[in-house]
Amino acid sequence: MPARAVAGPEIEALVQLLAKLPGLGPRSARRAALHLVKKRAGLLEPLAAALSRVGETVRTCSTCGNLDTRDPCSVCTDPTRDPSVIVVVEDVGDLWALERAGALSSRYHVLGGVLSALDGVGPETLAIGRLVERARDPAVREIVIAVNATVEGQTTAHYLMDELKDVDVAVSRLAHGVPVGGELDYLDEGTLSAALRQRRPF
Numbered sequence: 001m002p003a004r005a006v007a008g009p010e011i012e013a014l015v016q017l018l019a020k021l022p023g024l025g026p027r028s029a030r031r032a033a034l035h036l037v038k039k040r041a042g043l044l045e046p047l048a049a050a051l052s053r054v055g056e057t058v059r060t061c062s063t064c065g066n067l068d069t070r071d072p073c074s075v076c077t078d079p080t081r082d083p084s085v086i087v088v089v090e091d092v093g094d095l096w097a098l099e100r101a102g103a104l105s106s107r108y109h110v111l112g113g114v115l116s117a118l119d120g121v122g123p124e125t126l127a128i129g130r131l132v133e134r135a136r137d138p139a140v141r142e143i144v145i146a147v148n149a150t151v152e153g154q155t156t157a158h159y160l161m162d163e164l165k166d167v168d169v170a171v172s173r174l175a176h177g178v179p180v181g182g183e184l185d186y187l188d189e190g191t192l193s194a195a196l197r198q199r200r201p202f
Contacts, residue, residue: 011037063134065110065127067092081105084141086134087196088160090114090148094184098146101192106144109134114152115159126156128163135167144199145173149180161202172199 011033019029036044060066061073068074075081075095085106089095095108111126135143145160147153157173164171175198178187 064095064108065092065112066095066108075099075108081107083107083139085144086131086140086142087144087146088131089146089184090153090156091185094146094148097184097187098192098196101189101196103193103196104144111147111156114147114150114156116152123159128160131160132163132167135164135169140169142170142172144196145171145202146184146196148183149174149178150183157202171202173202175199 014036015026015029015033018024018032019026021029024032036047057069058067059069059071061068061071061076063072063076066073066075070077082105085104086109087095087098087104087106088109088111089098090111090113092110095110098104098108109127109131111128111131113121113126115121115123115126131143134140143160143164145157147156161171174195178184178191178195184192
């Protein structure tokens with residue numbers, strides 16, 4: 001016997017949208033939706049306003065791929081950062097994780113994913129050409145490949161190494177401390193700091 005609907009279509013739509021967020025399954029989404037509706041004035045309405053503002057103002061940085069309210073982003077325009085080092089990450093979440101670690105004040109480059117034949121993600125899908133272009137800037141002396149230690153991440157790292165072999169720039173990668181199969185966004189700041197400090201040539 002099919003389950004009966006216990007809430008109106010508006011709440012069900014909210015549950016379905018929340019269930020699409022990482023880490024939220026149907027039950028967690030339903031609990032979150034119920035909490036939001038019960039705390040309407042203190043949580044639901046401010047959240048809706050914040051989401052609306054983010055949707056209107058946040059854009060992708062045309063230089064590095066970070067998300068910010070301006071383009072170029074605050075990282076790319078920060079004069080205190082070392083312009084000679086570019087740290088390459090898979091996604092914006094990884095950039096934010098490395099920033100929380102605070103181990104290196106550098107520039108970044110967001111690839112937008114990793115190479116994956118199964119998922120149909122090829123080099124043309126990622127921001128690899130833009131990375132090579134940035135690496136040719138005489139001010140850049142080192143590229144740090146900080147992709148996740150997964151099979152796809154390592155495949156991407158080797159591909160990047162091949163693409164950068166004719167560019168006059170040192171290429172390094174994260175040292176031990178990032179476990180195989182680990183994802184940067186889930187690691188603690190101490191592990192990330194150690195991995196950045198102990199980076200080695202690739």
